[in-house]
Amino acid sequence: MATKVTAFCNTCTLKWEYFFGETQELSMINLALNYIEQNQKNLFVKENFFEFINKSFSGKKDFESMPQESKNKSMELFYNQFVGMFSDEERAMLESNILLKHNLEIYPIYLSSLPEDERKVMNIPLLSLWFLNQEEYKRRYNPEIIYIQFTKEQDYLVCPKCQSMSAAVIAQDQV
Numbered sequence: 001m002a003t004k005v006t007a008f009c010n011t012c013t014l015k016w017e018y019f020f021g022e023t024q025e026l027s028m029i030n031l032a033l034n035y036i037e038q039n040q041k042n043l044f045v046k047e048n049f050f051e052f053i054n055k056s057f058s059g060k061k062d063f064e065s066m067p068q069e070s071k072n073k074s075m076e077l078f079y080n081q082f083v084g085m086f087s088d089e090e091r092a093m094l095e096s097n098i099l100l101k102h103n104l105e106i107y108p109i110y111l112s113s114l115p116e117d118e119r120k121v122m123n124i125p126l127l128s129l130w131f132l133n134q135e136e137y138k139r140r141y142n143p144e145i146i147y148i149q150f151t152k153e154q155d156y157l158v159c160p161k162c163q164s165m166s167a168a169v170i171a172q173d174q175v
Contacts, residue, residue, distance in 0.1 A: 002106060004175045007167035009159040016167055018108040018148055018157060019123045019175070026104055026125060028078055029085050031056060033102045042095050049079045085125070090139070097131040104128075108148040109141075110160035119160040121148065 002021040009016065022030060032043050035052050043049045053075045057063035063071065086094065106123045127139040150157045151165060159167040 001174045004171075004173045005157065005169055006171040006173075007157050007159075007169050009162060009167045011162045011164060011166040012159060014159070014161060015170075016121050016157070016159065018121055019106050020108070021105050023106050023123075023175070025081070026106060029082060029125075030102075030104050032082050033099070033104065036094065036099050037101060040098060044083060044091060044095060046079055049082065050075050053078060087139075090127070090129070090137075093129065093131065093137060097134065100130045100132055102127070102129050109145045110148070111142075111144050112146045112163070113144040116161055121160055 002019050002023045005018040005020065007016050007018065008014075032049070032052065035041070035056070036043055041048050041052070043052055066074070083091075104125060104127050107126045108121050108123050110119050110121055112119075124141060124145070125139070129137040131137070146158075146160075146163075148158050148160075149165070155169050156165045157167045157169065158165055
């Protein structure tokens with residue numbers, strides 16, 4: 001589950017929402033990566049992916065009661081989300097190496113290159129992959145991306161507009 005942190009900036013008086021952790025959208029990708037770790041199957045092959053979905057959801061009442069056409073549409077959607085999640089480089093690594101473990105979670109950022117009034121909190125997936133006999137792979141983004149920082153006590157976060165530690169936490173919710 002992800003945590004939604006709501007904060008109010010004491011300087012610009014704007015309210016911001018920050019997301020941390022595993023969102024519902026990423027849970028399916030994590031499930032697929034866990035399957036790759038355990039079975040070392042190439043889920044970029046559609047038939048393998050559909051087999052994975054059928055095995056993973058076999059016995060689940062909601063899935064079992066769906067008409068086959070709906071199942072196929074859902075599996076196609078999940079497959080496209082899975083394939084679209086990875087760059088060509090990441091896909092090649094996943095297809096040709098033994099995946100030992102991974103970490104995938106959402107993290108808030110902002111673009112420092114944008115004018116102050118256009119800056120906003122955005123959420124990106126942080127991806128780390130560990131393969132047999134290789135160093136950890138970490139997904140890299142544009143250097144203009146600034147990762148949201150927070151105080152040790154986690155009571156203040158950086159406001160993207162002010163670029164200062166001035167956004168006081170007012171709520172935290174599991175989503």
